[in-house]
Amino acid sequence: MSSEHPTEGNEALFEAENLTLVYGDTPAFEGVSLSIPAGEITALVGPSGCGKTSFLMSLNRLSDLVPNCRVTGSLRLGGQDILSSEVDLIALRRRVGMIFQKPNAFPFSIRKNLTFPLQEHGVRDRDKLATLVEASLRDVGLWDEIKDRLDAPALSLSGGQQQRLCLARALALKPEVLLLDEPCSALDPLSSGVVEDLIVSLRGRYTIVIVTHNLAQARRVADQVAVFWVQGGAGRLIESGSVGQVFEDPQDELTRSYVTGQRG
Amino acid sequence: MDSLARSQRGEKLAQVVMWSSAALVSAVFLWMLSDLVTNGLGRVSWEFLTSSPSDSGRAGGIGPIVVSTLLIVSVAMVVAIPIGVGTAVYLAEFTSTESLLGRLVRRSLDVLAGVPSIVFGLFGSAFFCKTLGLGFSILSGGLTLACMVLPILIRSVEVGFREIPDHYRLSAAALGLSRTSTLLHLLLPAAAPGLAVGLVLGIGRAAAETAALIFTSGYVDRTPESVLDSGRALSVHIFDLSMNVPGGTPNAYAAALVLLGLLLLINGAASGLAHRWLGRNIATL
Ligand SMILES: Nc1ncnc2c1ncn2[C@@H]1O[C@H](COP(=O)(O)OP(=O)(O)OP(=O)(O)O)[C@@H](O)[C@H]1O
Ligand SMILES: [Mg+2]
Numbered sequence: 357m358s359s360e361h362p363t364e365g366n367e368a369l370f371e372a373e374n375l376t377l378v379y380g381d382t383p384a385f386e387g388v389s390l391s392i393p394a395g396e397i398t399a400l401v402g403p404s405g406c407g408k409t410s411f412l413m414s415l416n417r418l419s420d421l422v423p424n425c426r427v428t429g430s431l432r433l434g435g436q437d438i439l440s441s442e443v444d445l446i447a448l449r450r451r452v453g454m455i456f457q458k459p460n461a462f463p464f465s466i467r468k469n470l471t472f473p474l475q476e477h478g479v480r481d482r483d484k485l486a487t488l489v490e491a492s493l494r495d496v497g498l499w500d501e502i503k504d505r506l507d508a509p510a511l512s513l514s515g516g517q518q519q520r521l522c523l524a525r526a527l528a529l530k531p532e533v534l535l536l537d538e539p540c541s542a543l544d545p546l547s548s549g550v551v552e553d554l555i556v557s558l559r560g561r562y563t564i565v566i567v568t569h570n571l572a573q574a575r576r577v578a579d580q581v582a583v584f585w586v587q588g589g590a591g592r593l594i595e596s597g598s599v600g601q602v603f604e605d606p607q608d609e610l611t612r613s614y615v616t617g618q619r620g
Numbered sequence: 621m622d623s624l625a626r627s628q629r630g631e632k633l634a635q636v637v638m639w640s641s642a643a644l645v646s647a648v649f650l651w652m653l654s655d656l657v658t659n660g661l662g663r664v665s666w667e668f669l670t671s672s673p674s675d676s677g678r679a680g681g682i683g684p685i686v687v688s689t690l691l692i693v694s695v696a697m698v699v700a701i702p703i704g705v706g707t708a709v710y711l712a713e714f715t716s717t718e719s720l721l722g723r724l725v726r727r728s729l730d731v732l733a734g735v736p737s738i739v740f741g742l743f744g745s746a747f748f749c750k751t752l753g754l755g756f757s758i759l760s761g762g763l764t765l766a767c768m769v770l771p772i773l774i775r776s777v778e779v780g781f782r783e784i785p786d787h788y789r790l791s792a793a794a795l796g797l798s799r800t801s802t803l804l805h806l807l808l809p810a811a812a813p814g815l816a817v818g819l820v821l822g823i824g825r826a827a828a829e830t831a832a833l834i835f836t837s838g839y840v841d842r843t844p845e846s847v848l849d850s851g852r853a854l855s856v857h858i859f860d861l862s863m864n865v866p867g868g869t870p871n872a873y874a875a876a877l878v879l880l881g882l883l884l885l886i887n888g889a890a891s892g893l894a895h896r897w898l899g900r901n902i903a904t905l
Contacts, residue, residue, distance in 0.1 A: 421793055423716050449796035460791045462806060472805065473795040522791075529795065 369394035369533065369563045370415060375429035377410050377419060384410035385591035387429075390582055397555070397564040399574035399599075402584030402614075407591025408567040411584070412535045415565065416452040417445055433533075450477060453526035454535040458542050459518035461510035461525075466502060469510045469521060470528050477529060492528035496520040496554055516547020520554065534558070536566040540573065552577060571615060575603055583611050656880060660873035668874060673841050676865045677857065682875050684843035688758060688851025689827065689882075692837055695762025695847060696769060696826045697819070703766075704773035704822075705815065709803065711774070712781030726775075733771035738831040740768045745835035756850040761837025768832055769822035776821060780814015781807060820890040824883055830855040854879045 368391035375388045385407030392398045400408045413419040414427045417438065431439050438448060462469050470489045479485055489506070493499040498520050502513070510521055519539060526534060536555065540548035556577050558564060568574050574581055581603070582596040595602060595611040606612045613619040671681035707725075715722035744764025754760045784807055792802040830853070838850035839860065852860075858875050861868030 416794060418790060418794055421790060445793075446796045446798060449794055454791075454794040456787065456791060456794075458787065460787045462788070462791075463810065473797060476795075476797050476801050476805075525795065 366393040366395050368392060369434060370565075371430075371432045373430040375411075375414065375427065375431055377407070377414050377425065377427045379410075379422065380424045383590035385584065385593075388584075388591075388593045390593055390596055392563065392565060393580060394563050395560050396579040397559055397566060397577055398580040398582060399578035400565065400567045400582050400584060401569070401571060401574050402591070403586065403619075404569075405591070406584040406586045408584055409537055410591070412454070412537050412565060412567055415533075415535055416449050416454055417443070418449075418454065420445070450529050451531055452533040452535060453529060453531035455519070455522050455526060455537065455539050457538040459515055459522055461513070461518045461521050463509070463511055465507045466510045466513070466521060467506040470525055473525060474528055488528050492524040493521075495527050496524045497550070498524060514547065516543045516550060519543060519547070519551055523551075523554065531562065533563045533565070536564065538567050538569060541569060571617075575599060583608070583614065585610055585614075653880075656873060656877045659870065660875075660877035663870060663874035664877055669878065672843070673857075673871075676868065677841065677861050677871055678865060678867050679871075682854070682857065682871075682878065684841055685852050685854055685857045685875070686878070687843050688837070689854045691758045691844060691847060691851060692761045692765060692833065692853055693823060693826050695759060696765035697823065699763060699766040700770050700773055700822060701819070704770055704818065705777055707770075708774045708777035708781060712778045713803065713807070729771040729774055733775070736831070737768060737829055740764055741832040741835040743767070744832060749836060754848070756836065756838035756840075758837055758844055758847040758849060758851045761833045761851070761853065762847070764832050764836045765826040765829060768829065769826050772825065773818040773822045776818035777811065777814050780811035780817070783814065784810045816890050816893065820887055823886050827882060827886070828855055828879065829853070830859050834859075854882075 370390075370392035372388055372390045372392075375390075376386045377384045388411065400411065402408055410419065413422075414431065415433075417427075419425045419427055427439060429439075430437070433448070433452070437443075462472070464472065467489060470492060471485050474485060474488060479488065490499060490503075493502070498517060501517065502508075510518065513521060519542075523534075523539075539555070540551050543551060552573060555564065555566065559579075566574075566577065578599050580596065581599050583594050583602065584591050585594045586592075587594070595606060595608045602611065603615050606615060610619065668681040669686060670683040672684055673682060674680035711722060711725060715725075717723075741764065744760060744767070748754050748760040748763050749756060754763075788806055788810065789802065792806055797806075833853045833856050837853060837856075839852055839856065840850040841852045841857070842849075844851040854875055858872050858879065861872035861875065
């Protein structure tokens with residue numbers, strides 16, 4: 357695992373340079389430069405309000421939906437500038453999927469939650485749809501649990517099941533990247549464990565960026581860790597590197613007290 | 621001890637006041653209803669609903685008037701629903717609450733919603749009947765009613781859209797769904813309760829309207845052959861019978877009972893539909 361080879365990473369998929377995001381006049385994070393290696397799991401950690409969610413939302417340009425929100429600096433995905441106004445946002449978001457903190461299945465049936473986005477992306481063939489539904493539910497370990505009630509409302513599932521359904525919904529679109537914003541924090545410990553194992557099982561097949569408040573979880577699942585901190589009224593990246601390096605030998609004093617549980 | 625006793629007494633008093641005002645409202649409604657039923661029910665029959673009025677409405681039924689009313693309300697809704705939903709979507713999804721245009725449109729709608737219906741009637745008769753040359757007709761009346769119900773319709777549909785939690789829009793965008801399909805497949809169904817409420821309020825206001833229709837769709841009590849014919853609405857008929865026709869009161873009661881029944885029916889249908897489609901109670905929206 358890369359934690360044993362701190363300097364040897366995969367090629368960078370995302371490259372942020374001097375990235376800043378403001379809501380109106382207030383910066384959420386400022387001057388962030390970070391590379392996110394392809395095929396690995398990168399954890400974003402840091403205290404509440406340090407801009408982790410905002411950073412995640414800049415990676416798929418979901419920040420465009422927030423009124424008065426502006427992103428400046430440079431952000432590349434596989435070498436392509438994704439902050440440019442010419443970027444095809446639909447294609448970008450298909451390539452970069454996202455899961456939110458609270459499970460947010462649509463108020464449709466379980467099946468339609470999966471087929472609706474696929475149909476919107478041009479998959480019309482019924483057999484193809486059925487195959488993709490099954491494959492993505494198997495991917496998240498939900499198939500055996502719910503294969504007999506695919507037409508039940510998605511909102512009747514438990515929180516953990518809904519979160520896995522949301523993951524399946526994103527996976528069905530075959531993204532390259534998955535952005536996970538505290539995907540376990542709204543779940544009970546048991547479901548949380550299931551979702552965490554699931555994320556680990558996706559390692560290598562997707563580039564994963566996961567925000568988590570749970571340092572133990574970051575340590576268990578991540579290859580790379582980026583630590584955000586509020587300094588001078590805006591979130592900043594204070595340290596990044598492999599899990600081994602950040603947890604065992606942090607360079608920054610704040611990181612040291614944070615990972616040892618003295619702050620944050 | 622003393623203050624506790626006093627606050628308990630205060631609470632008792634508040635309860636009595638609330639209870640008696642609720643009772644008073646229900647009593648007024650029940651009294652009105654029983655008045656209508658005792659005076660009108662004896663005359664309401666299939667015959668009454670379908671036959672033409674005679675002797676200025678003292679005798680005969682209200683068939684042509686029911687037809688005209690339904691036609692006028694239909695014209696109003698066919699025109700108002702697309703414009704209303706379109707404007708509401710524009711206001712809720714494409715303008716922020718602070719933007720100048722959004723504020724301007726909202727303020728105008730609130731003012732329009734409070735304009736007395738007689739003013740709409742005068743406007744309709746000047747604009748639709750004369751300027752557009754539609755004359756006294758179902759079409760003029762329907763269009764005037766459409767103008768009148770649009771503010772209520774737009775505002776309640778807009779509220780329906782604004783009540784949809786943002787995570788719907790975010791998660792749809794994160795899946796790469798286009799704005800249009802998010803709107804059609806996700807937001808519109810989710811805003812349906814607001815739409816249903818707006819429709820009930822709008823239809824209710826339209827079906828019961830008198831002043832706006834006297835000057836636009838007219839008095840003629842024959843069955844209209846097209847929307848360009850004049851037609852008498854139920855409320856105009858009731859007004860005419862009770863004010864201008866000596867001895868018209870019994871039939872006015874019967875017609876009022878029919879109108880009330882119609883409104884209750886529309887209300888029930890809308891809340892039933894909302895319940896069935898959305899599993900939600902319209903009263904709690
Ligand atoms: N839509 C918004 N409009 C204005 N300010 C916002 C908005 N969203 C977030 N902020 C502000 O930006 C800063 C960063 O917020 P963000 O949600 O990115 O932090 P976070 O690290 O994800 O926090 P948490 O761990 O609590 O989720 C906060 O100060 C927050 O108040
Ligand atoms: Mg957050």
